[in-house]
Amino acid sequence: MNMLVMFGICLAIYILVLLAIGWYYSKKQKSVVDFWLAGRKIGYIPIGFSAAASWITGGGILAVTASYLLGGLGSIWTFAAPNVIALFVIGLLVSKIKSLPAITQPELLEQRYAGSIRLPVAIIVAIVMMLFAAADVSGLMLIFNVFFGLDPIYAAILIVVAVSAYVLLGGLSAVVWTDVIQYLLLATVTIFLTIAVLFTASDLSALSVGDFISSSQSGTGWWNPFSIGLPLVIIFCVAIIPGWISEHDQWQKVWAAKDEKNARNGFFFGSLLIFIIFGICCCLLGLGLRYLFPEVSNMGDAEIALLSYSLNNFSGILIVMIALGLTAAAMSCMDTFATSGGSTISRDIYQRYIKPDATMKELKVINRIAVLIIIFGATAIAFTSINIIEYIHIATYIASAAYFFPLMVGLYWKRATKEGAIASLVVGGVCQIGMVLIDMYMGTNAAGVYYLETLSPILTCHGVIVSMALSAAAIIIVSLMTKKSSVYNLAPFFEDEAKTLETDEVSHVDTLSSEYGGYKDVLQAEVNGEREHLQLDLKASTPLNWDRFIDELRAKNTAWFTSSGSNAVYRLTHADLLSCPMISRGNNEQEVWISAEPRIENTGTAQIEIYLAYKEIMETLQSMGILTDFIKPEEKKAI
Template sequence: MDTNLLIGFGIVLAAYILILVAIGWYFNKKQRSVVDFWLAGRKLGAIPTGFATAASWITGGGILAVTAMYLLNGVGSIWFFAAPNVIALFLIGLLVTKIKSLPAITQPELLEQRYAGSIRGPVAIIITIVMIFFAAADISGLSLIFNVFFGIDPVWAAILIAVSVSVYVLLGGLSAVVWTDVIQYVLLAAITIFLAIAVIFAATDVSGLTMSQFLTTSQPSSWWNPFALGLPMVLIFCVAIMPGWISEQDQWQKVWATRDEKAARNGFFLGSFLMLLIFGISCCLLGLGLKFLYPDITDMMGAETALLRFITDNYGAPVIIAAALGLTAAAMSCTDTFATSGGSTISRDLYQRYIKPDATMKDLKVVNRVTVLIIIIGAVIVSFLPIDIIGFIHIATYIASAAYFFPLMGGLYWNRATKEGATVSLIVGGVAQISMVVIDLYMGATNGVYYLESLSPIMTGHGVIIGMSLSLISLVIVSLMTKKSSVYNLAPFFPKEAKKLERDEVSHVNENSEEYKAFQKVLQIEKSGERNQLQLDLKASAPLNWERFTDELKKSNEAWFSSTGRNNIYRLTHGDLLSCPVISRGENEQEIWISAEPRIDGTKIAHVEIFLAYQEIAALLKSMGIFTDFLEPKKKK
């Protein structure tokens, strides 16, 4: 170990982490609610969204692994990992209109809104497992980088990234994650592009060829064939990988965090391009140059360290430190995203939904931070399993594809899907896929081919095609055999169902009354893209029994509805759930928050609906011997 090199890197890394912590601290001061923590206040623009979506899927280990695949297999290996990444981000961009219209914070919450029933808990558990495996891939890759560059034991590398990421994510939530990801993408892109150019120039110097000659003649034409695997295998990999990535919780969370559909769509299209720049172009050039420079490399282990070998063979401390920092930034940019996303499912979908439905915002702020630590610690432990970097990512993706892709997408686009069908689909697909992964890991691989794949090409990817098929068949058959979902569950997802709920309530309110004028003075209004964020804060004269209060509220008027436990109760009067008033716990046991996010042209109606919601809440509490008053808007920090 070069002690001076390690000390130099430590100083640079410490300075870099301080910058990230400062960003986390800045956004911590702006937080008021869990929406601020988990969804950045729904105010993200296209540019930060684009950089964050790309950075959150570009790991340090992923750069090494993708480069290694190009080195060993040529451009055809793009279908193993790179192309599905790029295409998945682009496809999410095409789906943002549907995703953005639904006011969820997590996918399990979304599925409970669609199906009701008990599906939320199992989905939350599966997503937590998936996020831990994704984060483990980042930690595993960083351990390899630190071991080659500095001789650091993998345990210390894992601890380093865990502590670093925890600090700034715990402070700033998704806002900190997004803006640190922007910095991290710029850093990792600069380093990767620099190394790609350096490797190609080194290869041309050794070969004595011009740049154009090297690119066209240094490898056989088959190396450049993107379909060298054969079209059937290309289709198998796309079907196996892309569904899991399209339905990935962390990217949907970014859609919900954007200020409007345009920002979300353009952000994901930008992210797709930025991903292509690294995985599709830079890594390909790295693989091409390294294959010529190190013709002795024939196995994945050697190929994964080829880039690190090139750096240590050709450069001194400044470049090694810069490269290490860039690859560390890539690892952090993914780990923070998966920790935030996985943590949200534990705190909101397990703790608040099943353990403490009456948790206040103050309670959740504490739990949010604990759950992030749980994900990071879990990822550190899992990272020591004998699985390679891409192996971790593929296993997590296959479980997601087989378990909840069809319940999720079926719920969004097929109104006949039922909670029974979704639950059976989730269980059958998830159990089948996890079982096949266990079988493959137990039986091991021969010459890089796992046991199930050796039986048949259709079993490639730990049999994920079989797992997905079982999930789809289960969803369709069981749904057709069971009762159609309630109109209250279907309305936010399907316009035809929503028309059954529409009401004209504007004419029932006297906007010139003193009560309405007082209400207007304390209603908080903030423009966010194509919508306005409205919030009214109430204070009860005594602590509330939240369970009794919400139960009685739903009995008082059929418009009050919740498919997601007692933590969020909607006054559902039309299909745009974001525009409907929703009540939640405030900072303490006496505060009630009423909020809505109507489109700008529907803001007047939303004002009336929030006012009616306030009147109904006040009347109910008065009957219980509790009085309410408006809280003055809090000044933003």
């Protein structure tokens, strides 16, 4: 059977499995939070697999292996080590990230600073996700061309159709669980290739595998992890790790975890899984291929060395399996970036600025369109001449320079202001994008060094160190020159500020009354780790003018607070914003959903606070001439 036909059959079966997973989770979704954050129910094992798989692309495996082949162990700092370190650091930051009441990072930044920062951050995140996804498409094009002689357009069509199908069905739940399958497949293929290459190289060198590993390239500096020099090690770490620590798709996985423990252990596990592939397998592959292809001296040839070895040494069925594993790696990253980028377009741009009163059903449709925008945008970018690693580096540098400091400084320094954050975003982002464009326009010299680096070593990595320094200076200086943020913006992030808003209303509610008992009968409750998700669904007698409703609710009750547009309205009465009642649009224009996620030990208090929120909403709607009734759990359908 023709290899291409065999691959097509295997890929079709594989995609059907992924589609089945997507279909299964589409039937379980009852809110857009289920679509965006998998209902906050994911355990540490799938979190770890997904966190790792979403950073291991098919092209990335080829490019990292090529870096080891050309530069030895010292090249670990250009990609592999920052991957491992960044995931581990995210695990250390879980307790702070997990407690934040947001679905996306642009929404989080608006909650922290208010003002107009959400839109530019959303645009930057969408662009960064497209660039990351473009690396996957580019790698798949290379794999298809070498193995099957296919034109790049066919690789593009494949990934667009396949990834779109199962991501559009199941959202983040489908992404996480398909990532588990994809990691296992890509890891199996990578480990198999590592063993095969090492045995081939050791046979040709007349050494045992152990002796080949221990003695090969000895005396050449290949095994020196600091062969690129300590200054470059520091530059790469400073340039790359901040961008990956603040990467939007990984924060979404923290928010999707069922609790802090699962999120933390998941990211520690994920850093180990990445190290196995990028730190061990790719290193040993580079070592073996360096012996088998001593004539290779440039990145382009090095990237296809592993594919050339496979073609020359394996049967058709093995090549098909290798191609399937590398394709799975590409898809595992593409789906994550598409989902994360899509969520910023649908929630942070469409819902926030175009239609704040969009219903949950409308948002799911828009989210699907947004996912397609990211996928098609990435595919278009992939037809440029930039190499695989460069796509990832450029995206990372922009993230590091543009929104790392507004995000991280805002979480830990209460004096940071919206003016400082915007200045940091603009100065860092514009500077970095400008320097990338200069390097792309001027190109490289005969040694493959970009123009800016030839001017000064500090401008290595497209000058991102300079951009980051300017971004950091901007947020500090401008913040100190401007007025402190409102207590309402600081409260979700700093407990001492939140305590100034605390009130004692709970003790005045008669929980033995028939009215309260009727409310408790329809209140939905589901335990997720250390928190319990509470939800009460109301239906108005007529379609709501959402903006008018929110304005009147806030006018009548000062506890209600909109930190990031009228699509997310909190009843802010104590320090833990996740525990505070929040209202949002339901499936249609008549539905209002009230939800809260208190810690289990505080569930009783949160139930009373939702009851108080319900009473205030009902009274506000009655003043508008609108009646309300409960939607019973059995009446609610998946969106």
